[in-house]
Amino acid sequence: MPRSLSGVDMRKRQQPHIEGPPQVPGHPRPKNCCMCWCGCCKCLWQPTLDEVVAWARSFELVMRSSEGREIFREFLRSEYSEENLLFWLACEELKKETDPTAIDEKARIIYEDYVSILSPKEVSLDSRVREGINLSLAEPSNMMYEEAQLQIYTLMHRDSYPRFLNSSVYRDLLDSKRSSCLDT
Template sequence: MRTGGCWLGAGRWFSLKPTPDEVQGWAQSFDKLMKNPAGRNVFREFLRTEYSEENMLFWLACEELKSECSKHTIDEKARMIYEDYISILSPKEVSLDSRVREVINKKMQEPSTHTFDDAQLQIYTLMHRDSYPRFLNSAIYKALLSLHIPPSPSTSTS
């Protein structure tokens, strides 16, 4: 539902309004969805309904870390990402295999913008294989799609 330049989905307001082409494009590839800010917002809403929003939050935090240049800021953000998403004590812990956790633990001794690359790829792959197909069949996506695609006229036979 669109209201005053914003649209409403799943009971939430979004400031980014996707175009019909963007919405249709999200079904073509997960990469298109993830590269589009409005697409990420809609997908995040969907993940929230599945109680797995932390996957998107972690992925976004890793993307933000990659844009940092200051060693001090990189250290701080890496520590925050670790505490928020990697630590087994975190309520927002993401699901990673033990090999990736070991690599991160070693890299945290000297954090860089690439400390979480393996983990980020693992979470991206998880979202792609697991959540994305359900997203395409979700009420959230179908409702948004129906806003942009007029129903096809039914053909009647005489």
């Protein structure tokens, strides 16, 4: 019989973890490469100039790129709205889950961390969507947060993304990529 995971263990497992490439001898590992909660991944994380420029054309490209999400997350952190991206990522992980016990646990953790009005990381959802989630908690599914996730994605796309493109976080990265291309 599988060992039950505690809430803390599930929170650790809930955070996306993407292994980076092996370290290249003689090259330092300057940054966390991914959204790993513990910062254990240290790879040669370097988006290209083309990737950084493409992020300005499409929010979807930002969200599909682990590097784009990390830069966007840094920006959201500066605006005290990082929980929106964390909620979206947690919902993506829940969608991939097939084990009913893990679905129940992850759904409960997402609720406690991002939907509950008692959570310090509560995301902004309308009352209709929130009520639907409350009803779904009786029999959680891996898709139960789909409408809430879309609402938060739309919020980030319409509200945060335009500010991100004008932020020093994005502009400084773009300028550094442009200048490094001129230096080569």
